[in-house]
Amino acid sequence: MNLQSNDFELFGLTKQFAQDRAALDARWKDLQREAHPDKFAAQGAAAQRVAMQWSVRINEAYQRLKDPLKRAAYLCELGGAPINAHSNTAMPPAFLMQQMEWRESVEDAHGVHALEQLRKQVDAVQTDLMQQCAALLDGAHDYSGAVHPVRALLFIEKFTLDLDHAFEKFD
Amino acid sequence: MALLQISEPGQTPNPHERRIAVGIDLGTTHSLVASVRNGVAECLPDAQGRVILPSVVRYLAGGGREIGYPAQLALASDPENTIASAKRFMGRSLADVQGMDKLPYRFADHAGMLGIQTVQGEKSPVEVSADILATLRYRAEDTFNADLYGAVITVPAYFDDAQRQATKDAAKLAGLNVLRLINEPTAAAIAYGLDNASEGVYAIYDLGGGTFDISILRLTQGVFEVVATGGDSALGGDDYDHALVDWVVAQTGVQVSHASDKAALKVAARACKEALSATNTIAFHADLTGATVHFDVECAQFEAATAHLTARTITAARRALRDARLSVQDVQGVVMVGGSTRMPQVQAAVAAFFGQAPLNNLNPDEVVALGASIQANQLSGNNVAGDLLLLDVIPLSLGVETMGGLVERIVPRNQTIPTAMAQDFTTYKDGQTALALHVVQGERDLVADCRSLARFELRGIPPMVAGAARIRVTFTVDADGLLNVSAHEQVSGVQTQINVKPSYGLGDDQIAQMLKDSFSTAEQDMRARALVEARVDADRLLLATQSALNADGDLLQASERAEIDAAMAVLKVAISSDDAAYLDAQCKVLANATEAFAAQRMNRGIATALSGKNINAI
Numbered sequence: 001m002n003l004q005s006n007d008f009e010l011f012g013l014t015k016q017f018a019q020d021r022a023a024l025d026a027r028w029k030d031l032q033r034e035a036h037p038d039k040f041a042a043q044g045a046a047a048q049r050v051a052m053q054w055s056v057r058i059n060e061a062y063q064r065l066k067d068p069l070k071r072a073a074y075l076c077e078l079g080g081a082p083i084n085a086h087s088n089t090a091m092p093p094a095f096l097m098q099q100m101e102w103r104e105s106v107e108d109a110h111g112v113h114a115l116e117q118l119r120k121q122v123d124a125v126q127t128d129l130m131q132q133c134a135a136l137l138d139g140a141h142d143y144s145g146a147v148h149p150v151r152a153l154l155f156i157e158k159f160t161l162d163l164d165h166a167f168e169k170f171d
Numbered sequence: 172m173a174l175l176q177i178s179e180p181g182q183t184p185n186p187h188e189r190r191i192a193v194g195i196d197l198g199t200t201h202s203l204v205a206s207v208r209n210g211v212a213e214c215l216p217d218a219q220g221r222v223i224l225p226s227v228v229r230y231l232a233g234g235g236r237e238i239g240y241p242a243q244l245a246l247a248s249d250p251e252n253t254i255a256s257a258k259r260f261m262g263r264s265l266a267d268v269q270g271m272d273k274l275p276y277r278f279a280d281h282a283g284m285l286g287i288q289t290v291q292g293e294k295s296p297v298e299v300s301a302d303i304l305a306t307l308r309y310r311a312e313d314t315f316n317a318d319l320y321g322a323v324i325t326v327p328a329y330f331d332d333a334q335r336q337a338t339k340d341a342a343k344l345a346g347l348n349v350l351r352l353i354n355e356p357t358a359a360a361i362a363y364g365l366d367n368a369s370e371g372v373y374a375i376y377d378l379g380g381g382t383f384d385i386s387i388l389r390l391t392q393g394v395f396e397v398v399a400t401g402g403d404s405a406l407g408g409d410d411y412d413h414a415l416v417d418w419v420v421a422q423t424g425v426q427v428s429h430a431s432d433k434a435a436l437k438v439a440a441r442a443c444k445e446a447l448s449a450t451n452t453i454a455f456h457a458d459l460t461g462a463t464v465h466f467d468v469e470c471a472q473f474e475a476a477t478a479h480l481t482a483r484t485i486t487a488a489r490r491a492l493r494d495a496r497l498s499v500q501d502v503q504g505v506v507m508v509g510g511s512t513r514m515p516q517v518q519a520a521v522a523a524f525f526g527q528a529p530l531n532n533l534n535p536d537e538v539v540a541l542g543a544s545i546q547a548n549q550l551s552g553n554n555v556a557g558d559l560l561l562l563d564v565i566p567l568s569l570g571v572e573t574m575g576g577l578v579e580r581i582v583p584r585n586q587t588i589p590t591a592m593a594q595d596f597t598t599y600k601d602g603q604t605a606l607a608l609h610v611v612q613g614e615r616d617l618v619a620d621c622r623s624l625a626r627f628e629l630r631g632i633p634p635m636v637a638g639a640a641r642i643r644v645t646f647t648v649d650a651d652g653l654l655n656v657s658a659h660e661q662v663s664g665v666q667t668q669i670n671v672k673p674s675y676g677l678g679d680d681q682i683a684q685m686l687k688d689s690f691s692t693a694e695q696d697m698r699a700r701a702l703v704e705a706r707v708d709a710d711r712l713l714l715a716t717q718s719a720l721n722a723d724g725d726l727l728q729a730s731e732r733a734e735i736d737a738a739m740a741v742l743k744v745a746i747s748s749d750d751a752a753y754l755d756a757q758c759k760v761l762a763n764a765t766e767a768f769a770a771q772r773m774n775r776g777i778a779t780a781l782s783g784k785n786i787n788a789i
Contacts (some may be wrong), residue, residue, distance in 0.1 A: 011781075029562075035776065036562075038351065038650060042550070042711060043719065044762055047715070049766075050766075050769040055588055056647065123187060167493075
């Protein structure tokens, strides 16, 4: 166990997509109880520095493990199939068409009800893609195959943020 | 007393030297100091038995100053030299402060933080806050007849990096050892959570004199997790006063010309507001230079004149819940903090929005200081058995300016801290050796709408073709929410030079100058003070090292152990020397000698935390 261990090793979890959120949270708190700088507040600069490094590392791993999409992307990367979200944005035309339709629906929405309908639709697509991820990662161990649904989910995540903003208009 | 205290071995590093640690609520309108005595958190009163210290400092023409109640009395008569609500100006420039025209001060604009002209020259809000903190420090030291080990100071959850840094600077000026800055709502949760041992999702509604915070916290197994924070760092009881002044001025048509008139109206408004918490009608009375205002105000009228302010707090509460992905039904309790929550219309609005009566069984003025003192007691190592872990989030996103004045977010808000995030940058010209970075904080997409934190210039990049360099910039946010930036070029491995030009705050030289000027040191010999502090630090380090050796000494090779023992022996002798610089140097030697040991201890701790818990691996 050291600062270079991967997130799963650090948290003592099996390297797989399926994770129990409650167990993950409990583990995170156990680790922070051990490593948080507050525990070393009275112990001098050297101990503080080490605590800071570990505490940061534990939080980094936790952010990645608790979010199913980040976790899936991380598994692809560990499996030798990095997502490269920034440099590689090519998506199938059908998917892009759907994205454009959704964005138009947001602009045309006249009330919270229309936005809620849209959110239901988006949630269903998201759930379906997430299940594809789980099957590819944990069942088939097909990491390069999982790259496609992960990237689609990244697009959708960005869209749901914009959808949240749209709700604020009607506050 | 010490003779009667029986401590289990290992309970405190040194049972006869219980460390005095306090919690300080540095508030906009008033401040308090609290400490845990005999296991009970309580606010410390002044010689007259008052726990509240009005956050008001008056600078006198003949030198010297009045702090607290005497200064508050002069708000109307000497408004220009009597600084109230200095917290609103912490880490702010003139352009940031709303409602400037209603304030009686003569402001001086500076790029980083504004200043206020007084008879004693220009004062920074940091100096004003330091005067308040030093007063509370002396109160605590008089109470215990001992030096303070350290303090936990609270800040609004919404405070950005500049405001947090300014608060730390003020503590430094006041000669306080800051154990931690914590968010005010979190401190309130500590006070309530431990007293009532209640678990679940809570909303902390904190309407103070100058700030409004709403925090959504989850309390489980003694762990306080901040799920989301929101609010408005420029909305509070002062705004209710101003709104009432505006309403009365509009109703009566009275002319306000002098600075003293503004202050007199404000004092009258505050008295009127406080009275309306208990009665239905009260006279608004103020004597101005040209006229007398005497006007009956009814509860319902006050409520109507301030309804837009109450509505803003509810909108922020709704937004925080959405950030936390929770609904009103998920909230099991609402904790009321801050004197302004005594207003009946606020209690009613909160009850209506959350669909339940808010919790208010602790004094809303004292809650924050009490919680901070519990945390201070823990951090000073007095309560080794306690298991209070405080996990906090960064309140506002951090990002950098990209092309076209847009913000690229690097650390998103509500991320648990401490945290570190890295971002790679590259060069856009052949042979480029420097890169300018502009760090901002805020949620908006345009740089112009965010707060500028710092401008960095990365120098010494080895000349390469455009786009070949990979400069990794790492943003580290510590447990106090303060930002540090480092950078290095990945391809060549060259550590790039960073020239930090903070857009806010005070330089080290400015702080040193203020330290010289400040009354917290003027009455003492600077050198004697430095020596005392160096001795305290050395003592602290020796105690910590000894307890680490007792616990995990078996991890060390004989040669490593010998090196640490030798450094400790030298330091023990050095403590009796009168040379602060030598003492500091020996502390550094010991700290360096224990660096690897600290890392090994952490590895063991983490391994212990995980042992027998690999549920998935079975």
